[in-house]
Amino acid sequence: MADKILEISNVYKRFGDNNVLNGVNISVEKGEVIVILGPSGSGKTTMLRTINFLDPADAGEISIDGMTVKCQEKNKKKVRALRQKTAMVFQQYNLFRNRTAIENVMEGLTVVKKVPKAEAKKIAEAALAQVGLSDKAALYPAQLSGGQQQRVSIARALVMKPEVILFDEPTSALDPELVGEVLKCIRDVAKTGITMIIVTHEIAFAKEAATRVIFMDGGVVVENGTPDEVINHPKTERAQVFLERINHPQAV
Amino acid sequence: MFDQSMFFQSFLPIIRAMPTTLILTVTSCVLALLGGIILALLMTCPVKIIRGIFKVVSSFLKGIPILVFLYVFSVSIDSVMTKLYALFNLTYSNRNTPTLQFAILALALSYIPYMADMILSAYRAIPNGQFEAAEAFSFTKSQAMFHIIIPQMTVIAVPNFGNHFVNLLKATSLTCMVTIMEMMGTARNFATMNQTFLEAYTACALLYWLVFEIFERLFQFIEKKAGRYLQPGALTRRRFHLFRKPARMHVSQKQPNPEQAL
Numbered sequence: 001m002a003d004k005i006l007e008i009s010n011v012y013k014r015f016g017d018n019n020v021l022n023g024v025n026i027s028v029e030k031g032e033v034i035v036i037l038g039p040s041g042s043g044k045t046t047m048l049r050t051i052n053f054l055d056p057a058d059a060g061e062i063s064i065d066g067m068t069v070k071c072q073e074k075n076k077k078k079v080r081a082l083r084q085k086t087a088m089v090f091q092q093y094n095l096f097r098n099r100t101a102i103e104n105v106m107e108g109l110t111v112v113k114k115v116p117k118a119e120a121k122k123i124a125e126a127a128l129a130q131v132g133l134s135d136k137a138a139l140y141p142a143q144l145s146g147g148q149q150q151r152v153s154i155a156r157a158l159v160m161k162p163e164v165i166l167f168d169e170p171t172s173a174l175d176p177e178l179v180g181e182v183l184k185c186i187r188d189v190a191k192t193g194i195t196m197i198i199v200t201h202e203i204a205f206a207k208e209a210a211t212r213v214i215f216m217d218g219g220v221v222v223e224n225g226t227p228d229e230v231i232n233h234p235k236t237e238r239a240q241v242f243l244e245r246i247n248h249p250q251a252v
Numbered sequence: 253m254f255d256q257s258m259f260f261q262s263f264l265p266i267i268r269a270m271p272t273t274l275i276l277t278v279t280s281c282v283l284a285l286l287g288g289i290i291l292a293l294l295m296t297c298p299v300k301i302i303r304g305i306f307k308v309v310s311s312f313l314k315g316i317p318i319l320v321f322l323y324v325f326s327v328s329i330d331s332v333m334t335k336l337y338a339l340f341n342l343t344y345s346n347r348n349t350p351t352l353q354f355a356i357l358a359l360a361l362s363y364i365p366y367m368a369d370m371i372l373s374a375y376r377a378i379p380n381g382q383f384e385a386a387e388a389f390s391f392t393k394s395q396a397m398f399h400i401i402i403p404q405m406t407v408i409a410v411p412n413f414g415n416h417f418v419n420l421l422k423a424t425s426l427t428c429m430v431t432i433m434e435m436m437g438t439a440r441n442f443a444t445m446n447q448t449f450l451e452a453y454t455a456c457a458l459l460y461w462l463v464f465e466i467f468e469r470l471f472q473f474i475e476k477k478a479g480r481y482l483q484p485g486a487l488t489r490r491r492f493h494l495f496r497k498p499a500r501m502h503v504s505q506k507q508p509n510p511e512q513a514l
Binding site for chain 1: 381384386389390391404
């Protein structure tokens with residue numbers, strides 16, 4: 001049996017009058033690649049952002065690698081300690097604009113983990129090589145394509161040695177041509193056995209790379225199972241309608 | 253009548269007064285920047301009342317002409333200094349009045365709100381994603397500020413800062429009204445002594461322009477160096493290329509007409 005690495009229990013979140021999360025429970029085992037699907041407004045991204053407290057939830061508990069933190073926790077040190085067990089890849093990449101590709105990868109190591117510069121550089125070089133961008137190390141984000149920026153941001157997440165990497169629609173801001181290179185990169189990283197939670201609309205990718213698919217709607221988990229169960233044989237009507245539309249867009 | 257020899261003779265005394273102008277500009281600019289940082293922090297203070305008070309302060313400082321500041325300061329130097337010296341049980345003699353220091357203070361004070369605005373707009377210009385990325389990677393607030401946000405703010409603020417600097421440079425000419433012998437004051441003195449106003453003022457104008465140009469170029473250089481990461485391909489591109497003929501046209505003109513070549 002694999003170990004439980006992440007547990008989200010009874011997470012509630014509201015923005016004003018809008019109840020975005022209505023008691024989400026997810027538990028993730030080490031090495032799982034979880035893809036979260038769902039219509040927009042279903043709370044996928046918010047759920048991801050509550051895990052690392054970018055948007056702290058109003059109620060519930062997050063527990064990663066044996067460390068449990070209540071969502072209302074105000075103690076910044078505790079939150080930061082939990083956060084260090086995660087790394088995030090953003091939809092808009094959010095690379096540090098004033099840093100080159102390699103400096104972006106090094107930044108978290110040198111600033112947060114206090115790794116000596118020379119050592120951080122070696123680690124960063126290896127990570128850039130892993131995402132196939134060794135030759136772009138000295139370029140600034142503005143000089144890279146969207147796909148390259150996203151790969152750098154994956155490398156930046158990898159070097160932090162997180163227990164779980166959170167991907168927030170990593171390919172949604174990309175040109176269709178560039179989606180492939182980023183998905184390949186994510187797939188390669190997934191093979192290394194790191195735990196991942198990916199919010200995406202790429203159904204084909206979910207089918208092939210995910211170990212488990214979660215379908216969310218209305219701020220709750222509606223379906224939770226293997227890619228085949230959820231995507232090909234959804235039990236709930238809501239998931240059936242959504243997947244029908246995505247699989248056969250012309251039918252709309 | 254334009255006396256050419258008097259025109260050229262005017263240069264030397266005005267050039268000799270340049271250091272005073274530069275001291276006035278640089279020190280008041282640095283002071284204004286420091287004050288601006290503090291004012292910017294106060295204007296974004298979480299406490300609403302403090303924020304409100306300093307927004308009024310900012311508007312007050314902006315609304316007053318520099319010359320008024322200079323006059324108010326110069327007429328109050330003696331009484332302020334006497335009181336200040338009395339605090340330390342010293343007697344103040346008005347034979348070496350710190351006019352220059354007061355002028356610097358007046359200039360700085362009138363530029364503090366502009367510096368604060370510059371800092372605030374630079375802060376607001378930074379995309380939210382930069383803050384979020386730093387936060388998601390467990391940076392503390394101060395780590396995020398010093399490693400990510402402030403370096404980016406600096407780059408955004410450079411063009412604005414350059415503008416304020418050269419405006420201050422020109423504003424220093426007003427200090428001649430409170431007896432400071434910087435470039436303008438010296439030019440006026442020289443002109444009065446020799447009754448060659450147009451010559452001296454023209455020379456003065458040219459020298460101001462020269463100093464302005466030096467700083468303008470300096471700031472452009474800094475802007476280009478510092479901001480190269482903000483634009484794709486900016487490492488080799490210069491802004492004024494926009495105003496040149498597109499390179500493609502040159503190529504097509506140089507290419508021989510294939511029909512003629514045959």
